[in-house]
Amino acid sequence: MSEVTQNTYWKSLNELAQNQEYQKFVEREFPENATELNDGVSRRGFLRVMGASIALAGLAACRRPVQKILPYSKQPEDVVPGIPLHYATAMPFLGNLTGLVIENHEGRPTKVEGNELHPASQGNTNVYQQATMLEMYDPDRSKYPLKNGKKVSSNDFVVFAQEFFADQNKKVAFISEANSSPTYTALKEGALRKFRNSSWVTYEPFGENNAIEGNLIAFGRRLRTHYNYSNADIVVSLDDDFLAATHPNNVEYAKQVTGRRKVTSTKDSMNRIYAVENGFTLTGSYADHRLRVKASEISAFANALAGALSSRINGLNAFSSVNNKFTGEKFLTVLADDLASNAGRSAVSIGLAHSAQAHAVVSAINYALKNVGSTVNYKEVPSFDNQDNNKAFADVVAGMKAGKYDAVVIVGANPSLTAPADLDFAGALKNTSQVIHLGTYVDETAKQASWHVSRSHFLEAWGDGFSFGGARSVIQPQILPLHDSLSEIELLNVITYGEKVSGYELVQNTFKGYYGGNFENRWKDVLHDGVDILDGYKTASVRLSSSLKPASTSSVDGIEVVIRPDASVYDGRFANLGWLQELPDPMTKITWDNVALMSPHTAEELGVESEDLISVTVNGTSVEIPAWVQPGHADGSVTLTVGYGRTGIGRVADVTVDSSELLGGSETQGGVNTYPLRKNSGLFSAGSISSTGGTLKIACVQDHHSLEGRDMYRQSSLAHYLENPDYASFLKQHTYEVPGLEEAKEKGEEKPITLFDPQLYPDSEPQWGMAIDLNSCFGCGVCIIACQSENNIPVIGKKEVSRGREMHWIRNDRYYVGDVDSPQSVHQPVPCMHCELAPCEQVCPVAATTHSEDGMNQMTYNRCIGTRYCANNCPFKVRRFNFFNYPKEYLTTGDDPDIIQMAMNPEVTVRFRGVMEKCTYCVQRVNRAKIDSKIKNGTPRPEDGAVVTACQQACPADAIYFGDLTDENSEVSKMKRNERNYLMLEELNVRPRTSYIAKLTNPNPALVEETNQELAH
């Protein structure tokens, strides 16, 4: 055996010690230094830090958590090498936990899946949850604490904190991320008790503070609004993109909303969704009716809606005198009628960023519609602060500016970047001598801090908390911390009590309090299930305040500038994750950059086109950013997203001019920082736009947005479907039958005649097939990231994407239908169709792509010579070619090698340069299930549901069905028997195994003419 092979798998520290790289590391006094890290982009720099990273990763790989954690559902007697274990945990986002199950290969977590028992996941995930695996293995993560920028150890910090925080009279400002953890909440209370002169602010740049304050106005208490869309026949979103991952509870909501649109026969009904918004969001594209209005007019719309309802239902008298531009408009009237006639079965929501008053109006509407208790619940959340955190944050910043504090402790947040520009947080921070920052990256705040402490990733630290709706979970680590880091509770414990106590102990103490005598058993259960109680938050019984008034409105006459979190990088926290950066934005299909979205009409008025650089000015501050024309965007409104334009964060996030010889030429990558335009006043501000004359190439993966009258996407209204159940058939779409079908029927065959001999499939084998329900898919793109994570798909960078070489095995096509100003937008996931008469197989000169006996179109990487003929001949264009040695760039020289390699799935080959690849129907999962079934039942046909592809597993809309077509009772067979089932490009007679279930819309008959029409201005 060669040395190389021996070193590939480390099983023990001893074995690793033989690794030459490791020996070099041991010999070096300092494994790496900060300057090397910070000079991010040069490849020589990577090579220099490489040795150390191998050692670090190697050490980490051997670090199985020492505390007892229990496998989730499969409990082998011992760990069998090559058989992954699955453990439950939960991911915090904006303080809310989503239950996850982590696939763990010999102590190395590799894949995130949803936890079926957890209400906020129900087995599914969103893009951030899928990408978090990469975050843990991010080689650019903060690896050790820094004292004034110099490397120290976490013990140094503990020693410092014990001494510094011994004095209880220290004035400390705590600025914390939202965190629902009961352990953390207790520590927070402890800290506030100990440091009597301290302030505590929960700061989230795009948090739910306004929603909470809105409920304070409406009901007199700070409550969380938790919808139950399962009960809602009418869903109204006022600029609330609750289907997007940027919403703290999107998986549960997506599950509920799409669950009400599962139509398996003409007997089923559907909910109806109305969306009113300025930009084109996922929720808007999924809605049956969408009205585009400026963000600054949303509160006026809410007032007008309450006003219109006041004459139809009781309890909204305060709004009866509302009269604004929306009053009397048809859309509003019809909406009010629909709501009034569905009182108790409707749900109205408004975007988190809108004002507290507007939230109060929406709460009042839901209250008056008697939706409370049915579709809306108001929850008491113990971790909420008893203050308006927006105001409190401004006060703390003012205090910092005045030099009031002895220390500022920032837990998790990055306010130096994300705080409203008019508060000048970064400037205020300079007036505090001790700034302690806990963070995942050495980010903008960390660079200003006197002490930066590396934060343990949730996959490597113990924690606890509640889901958005109140389900309680324990966060169970999957691996010992890769770096010298502390978790939030460990840090806060050190500051408050001066002791370094392990997170395990802290969490156990909290749960001992819950469980009392039965601790051992219930602890095992919560680790196993990932969730213990579902109603951790009490549902409040609410009464509407009598002093409620219409929300004050401040519409912007000229151009409004709307700033939102980004679909990929959120507020910037995910900016260094290549998977998310390269994930096409669900609506624009842009990767790697942020842009200024505007309507075609506004763009025309401004005289700009997509990719033209424009200067966006708000209150004298300007930012230069490329424009992008977004059909369906409200006129007079420009939407910007944040989180880009960073420096010194990491190799992926940083603004770089890519001039590597490999790619040739140079290209700016990394986007534009739009935070300087963000004001404390809220979501939008008045601004001005001017063209600067330049352009910036944007890597957009879809250039053509029209269906061109073709039939690959089929849809109809529910009413039309009820009369024409087979509307999606080829015959109904074309008025003639599939060519060759009639001739075949004369011969007694079911499928159109073909020149080729259809492959014979043995009876013993299952026959795999997939069905994708277009009525469920809302286009979030989690299938893409799940597939990328499962199948080791490389990240290739902006330059390569802009050349059209994206590598994703499943893509999500987005088409616009209708007029350019206010179109409908539809989403269609496209993986490999696994054609039975696959055109790719016919043309490969070396037979590298062939058919398996279980009906899958297989790709033999070892045999492929890379003629690309198969990709040319694929009518669906799903094949992806390794034009360069992408994995090499991604996994070795281009990045800190072994850390990122740990994120790779050991069951899937990493592809070399010059070979073709494509969706395999997750053949590794299929074969695992077949082997298991063969051992257990003696047949290679697994039970239905035993094989779940990565895309199917992740999909919160359950849009993807996969299974054995020879099993008549399998879910996929049932879906394929649905009359809406159709084959894309059926007339080509390639006989795809992947089919689509045509979309349905449920428009209000009263609005049919008005669908997606803009109000006259």
Add this chain to the structure above:
Amino acid sequence: MSKYEYIPEPALVKGNHDFASLTKLVTDVNLRPTPKPWYAAMLLANAFLGVFLIAVGYLIWEGTGVWGLMNPVGWGWAIINFVWWVGIGHAGTLISAILFLFRQDWRTAINRFAEAMTIFAVICALMFPGIHVGRIWVIYWVFPIPNQMGMWPNFNSPLLWDVFAVSTYFTVSLLFWYVGLIPDLATLRDKATDKIRKFSYGLFALGWTGSNRAWWNYEKAYMILAGLATPLVLSVHTIVSFDFAVSMIPGWHTTIFPPYFVAGAIFSGFAMVLTLMIVARKIYGMEDIMTNDHMEKMNIIIMVTGSMVGFAYMMEFFIAWYSGVEYEKAIFILRATGPYAWAYWIMMTCNVLSPQFFWFKKLRTSVGFTFFISIVVNIGMWFERFVITVTSLANDYLPSSWDYYSPTIWDVLTYVGTFGIFFTLFLAFLRFLPMVAIAEIKAVLPQADPHNYDEETQEFHPHVVEVPQPKAETV
């Protein structure tokens, strides 16, 4: 007097040449000291060859990604260049084999020259299938070589047919060319004065003695090879067209492709022969052999094949409409009006419009104009392959996949570099081998027909054939 009158063809060789002067005219090029301008030209060609080697080296080092290929467009310049060079090769075989079988004596002036062009063009063409694959180091897997994996290539794949078609074509063309060269190599051996030349020409002349038996064998071999090469002229480009026609991409999946590709190949091949001939005959003073009559005949062929190609373009449109297949209709409309309309209209102008000028005798006998059109035709034929390859892939079934293909500098350099290969070989050919088939051209001189040639007056009086008046009752 008969009502049928024999009208003698204009003399194929002008300028009162006799056998000796012809031999001297042709062999002098090979035997005299190398002229300086030849070195300059060779240096330039070598520079381009160097460009090719660098471009290919970089390609192999970095990967196919150095080219502009991307997701919908998996084939770009490499395949375009391959088809273009193969097409150019066709003229040589057509001239030497088909015109030989049809006893077109005028071919003897240009067949050697055109065949050499064929072989070098096919060499250039063969570079591309070799280098365009992702894993060049396993390209041999396309050959049916017995191996320990027990894997044969996929005989269904048109790319595999290509491998066989082009390699057969190359082999037969090379043999045909070589067999034709044997008597001339012997001539050179006999005229050469230095040892090296004597030895090397002698080696390849295979001991040619000029005996009756040698001539008899030679004529038979030549005839057989001409017979073998003739179907290859048609089959090679037919099979190259199958690369496209057998696939299912709109704009590729077309039954008209085989004849249309062959016509296009002859069209471009003749243009290339003209380009080279007009320059070479001027430089080497061969205007007596490669006359303006030759040029005119070839121009007529260009006009005919160009019109055939134009007809094919129109038929493609018609069939797209007549078939009623929406993807088929869309791609042809997109070709003419879509993002690549510029390429389409370059193609139409160069290939359909430009050869129509040759209806005018004045234009088709004008050397300068012919040279210009010959270049234009080859530009047009390159764009034809561009339009076929790229536009079909870039705008196929699903509009979401549509994208715009642009080449990189490495695409361009690789193409430009192939001219380095071509001219390096061609210049070596001009320098070391007789560019005109000496033995054959002598056979078309009047002197070769001693019964009707008056040595003294140097006049040719063909035998007048008396054709009896047909009798009315027998008609």
